[in-house]
Amino acid sequence: MPEAGAPEPIARLVQEFSKLPGIGPKSAQRLAYHVLRAPEDDARALARALADVKERIVFCGTCFNITERDPCGLCESDNRDRTLVCVVEQPLDVLVVERTGGFRGLYHVLHGALNPIDGVGPEQLRIQELLGRVEAGDVAEVIMATNPSLEGEATSMYVQRLLQPLGVRVTRLARGLPSGADLEYMDDLTLSRALEGRQEL
Amino acid sequence: MAARPRVYRAEGVILRRRNLGEADSILTVFSGSEGKFDAIAKGVRKARSRMRGHLEPLTRSRVLVAHGRTLDVFTQAETVESYRRLREDLEASAEALYCLELVDRFTEEREPIPELYALLVASLALLQEGAGPSVTRFFELRLLALLGYEPHVEGCVLCGGRLPEEEALLSPAAGGLACRQCRPEAGAGRIVSVAVIKLLRFARRATAPEFAAMRVPGDAAGELRTAVGELIRYHLDRDPNARRFVEGVGALGREEPSPPSAPDSPL
Ligand SMILES: [Zn+2]
Ligand SMILES: [Zn+2]
Numbered sequence A: 001m002p003e004a005g006a007p008e009p010i011a012r013l014v015q016e017f018s019k020l021p022g023i024g025p026k027s028a029q030r031l032a033y034h035v036l037r038a039p040e041d042d043a044r045a046l047a048r049a050l051a052d053v054k055e056r057i058v059f060c061g062t063c064f065n066i067t068e069r070d071p072c073g074l075c076e077s078d079n080r081d082r083t084l085v086c087v088v089e090q091p092l093d094v095l096v097v098e099r100t101g102g103f104r105g106l107y108h109v110l111h112g113a114l115n116p117i118d119g120v121g122p123e124q125l126r127i128q129e130l131l132g133r134v135e136a137g138d139v140a141e142v143i144m145a146t147n148p149s150l151e152g153e154a155t156s157m158y159v160q161r162l163l164q165p166l167g168v169r170v171t172r173l174a175r176g177l178p179s180g181a182d183l184e185y186m187d188d189l190t191l192s193r194a195l196e197g198r199q200e201l
Numbered sequence B: 001m002a003a004r005p006r007v008y009r010a011e012g013v014i015l016r017r018r019n020l021g022e023a024d025s026i027l028t029v030f031s032g033s034e035g036k037f038d039a040i041a042k043g044v045r046k047a048r049s050r051m052r053g054h055l056e057p058l059t060r061s062r063v064l065v066a067h068g069r070t071l072d073v074f075t076q077a078e079t080v081e082s083y084r085r086l087r088e089d090l091e092a093s094a095e096a097l098y099c100l101e102l103v104d105r106f107t108e109e110r111e112p113i114p115e116l117y118a119l120l121v122a123s124l125a126l127l128q129e130g131a132g133p134s135v136t137r138f139f140e141l142r143l144l145a146l147l148g149y150e151p152h153v154e155g156c157v158l159c160g161g162r163l164p165e166e167e168a169l170l171s172p173a174a175g176g177l178a179c180r181q182c183r184p185e186a187g188a189g190r191i192v193s194v195a196v197i198k199l200l201r202f203a204r205r206a207t208a209p210e211f212a213a214m215r216v217p218g219d220a221a222g223e224l225r226t227a228v229g230e231l232i233r234y235h236l237d238r239d240p241n242a243r244r245f246v247e248g249v250g251a252l253g254r255e256e257p258s259p260p261s262a263p264d265s266p267l
Helices: A008-017 A025-037 A039-055 A091-100 A128-135 A152-165 A188-198 B090-106 B114-128 B134-146 B192-203 B209-215 B216-238 B242-252
Strands: A079-089 A105-109 A141-144 A171-172 B007-018 B025-031 B035-041 B061-067 B073-083 B168-171 B176-178 B190-192
Touching: A008 A025, A079 A091, A079 B025, A091 A105, A091 A171, A105 A128, A128 A152, A141 A152, A152 A171, A152 B090, A152 B242, B007 B035, B007 B090, B007 B114, B025 B090, B025 B114, B035 B061, B035 B168, B035 B190, B061 B242, B090 B114, B090 B216, B090 B242, B114 B134, B114 B209, B134 B192, B134 B209, B134 B216, B168 B216, B190 B192
Parallel strands: A079 A105, A079 A141, A141 A171, B035 B073
Antiparallel strands: B007 B025, B007 B061, B025 B035, B061 B073, B168 B176, B168 B190
């Protein structure tokens, strides 16, 4: 809530900041006053960056990752294995998998996971587009890399069921223990799955 | 008078999760002792969180919760049942999610209904064993009964007369079955078959495993689903979101194990 008597532009900025995820009214106020005190150039750069992200970033029409041009660099590259498609929930997940440097295939970003209770159904995700890519040929294996959450798993099973008649191989990431986790506090589900995915020492 | 204890214990099923800030979540728990309540799980979205796997939706957990100024805070959580086989079955998880949504929509915060909690736990166990959608039908009907919305199915809800063994009108507004003479006054509803009437009656006497074990022909099962769905919609004033998912999954068709060598397509 903007404080009473704050000039309208400040109140408006506070209100806009408080719409951001993880920003409460207090933080929104702090950010707004920070912008007010900051050099004019910094404030303009922020405004420009905000505008650019909406004006210059588009979705790749093939993998639906965020990109400056469509198709994106990954989809256009000659150095990627076009028979492998890694399916993720969010554009950020592409960065995470890319950072491992261990994957040479292409991606498909669903833009979410099925959440039946909150009303997020298959038609809100880029599932049909994935089917289209597989139907078009080329793809030999689809790797489901959705989160190991209830929603992620439901999404993975649902997509797997849709892909099955197309005869493509569908795999999913092995689920182990998060590094740094304490065995004592591990839940049964994670632990039993990690046991199944155990490897020879 | 003794001061309010700073923490309390509860055993419950996690109904849903909303993210809060960078690393926290607000979880809705339905427990036997406290009823439905929300609490914050701090840092639960970090990979190293001790509580992470114990507070996933569709997990039955024992929790320790501290009273907070605005929202209570989980201080410990331990899984009682992770429903692994349920989660790994698309049809069963769709049914389970639908049941969780019904609990969330039909209950008020901090109003314990221990019988509903027992019903939920029993139903999830049956779904996990592969008992299928009849578990959900039983769950819906019992939930309505526990909340005081049980449809009157033994006789005509309006005149109290006996119903001959023939189809009858099931009217959510009138609160049950109406005989042929009373139909004009019963309001909107749906004509249900003798098979469905028998199932509605059986659900009042049966236990969940008994009802789930009943062999119901496909068309009667579909008719019962629609009829009970209309009762739910009437009392909720909407359809639960998860119903569309259950139907969507149903439309996919059951997974057939692929034969080792598929015969050549005739096309
Ligand atoms: Zn692309
Ligand atoms: Zn009557």
